[in-house]
Amino acid sequence: MAPIVGDPGPARRAPAPGALAAVQAFINSADLESGDEELADPDRLRAWLAGRELMREDEPLSEATLERALEVREALRELAEANNGHPLDPAALETLNRAADDARLVVRFDRDGLPRLEPDAPGADGALGRLLAAVFAATADGTWARLKACRNHTCRWAFYDTSRNHSSRWCTMAACGNRLKGRAFRARRRAVGATISKSGGEDRTRGAR
Template sequence: MSANEPDSDAAPGALRRVEELINTFSVDTGTDALTDPAALAAWLAERDLLPETVAVSAADLDRARVVREGLRAIVVANNTPASAARKTDDAARTPAALADLAALARELPLVLDPLTTPPTLVPHTPDTPDAALAQLLADVAKSVADGTWSRMKGCRMCEWAYYDYSRNRSRAWCSMALCGNRAKAQAFRDRSR
């Protein structure tokens, strides 16, 4: 469990997997839970995204990290006021992460399964690491369609993903005790200069 883990409940339904994927890397500490292909295989199997018997390669791990960082860029943008200036390293990283995700998403085809009620987007080829990544993107698409995606946010201080359950959707930090206090302290220092 990370020190930056949100102090509220996890994201609902399939969005929880998206939240957990983003949080496999801590921007604050630089620690990555997806250290090698075996770690990715275990992570995907634990979430019923891939059978345990399917091999995962280093290239699959690279693609999973592209999806993770692209989704992180999106959830951070969900929590960035239009008037706020982005940190310099974020401003450089975000467009590249989004471009990389967009390029990869074209290689992870989803198809409509009309036999489900309601019809659902599913990976074109099941039981592959790419199908697992495509399923995560389908989870995002479903969340966009049902209006819950805007509640997926990245902390303004540490970029930890969390689901904003607040009534007015104004939660800014993963944890008021950690990042909220850090932000207030930074704002005080900025005013004191």
């Protein structure tokens, strides 16, 4: 599989390295905040996968295949969220395991004698298998843990965390980090205000007695 440059996202972060960039781009093919969808129909899915050399352009795709592909995409987003401290949904694992079965992933050895996962299935099943194989390889080389989904639940954009201690939580501090910090600050102020108001009311009641 040829290396693909993924979408660096709203923060203009560097994309994930190597084949993991295709996984990142696949997750980000849906912008949850704007509602933009790159894979709106089977033809667009075919063009997307073929453009990244994950399948041949002349292979057919159905609506059912599109639905399965979108389920795999959101399951991968769940995995990226788990890399950012979110509880992992068991249903996402079931989706990915089914996709791995459909892809018929097997171990192959390259010319240097190094093993890798490759799909035996053709078409979209094989293409999705190549994305799962990229996740497997990234887990082995330590890069997978750095692919995260933004903690802003309305965003969930996949970004590659290049910080030394793997501490990045948002796709960008300017867009999501400051927004969520502002929400938390306002919530704390409201909580403090409510406590003070309640305390003042109790004091006035005691004074009236």
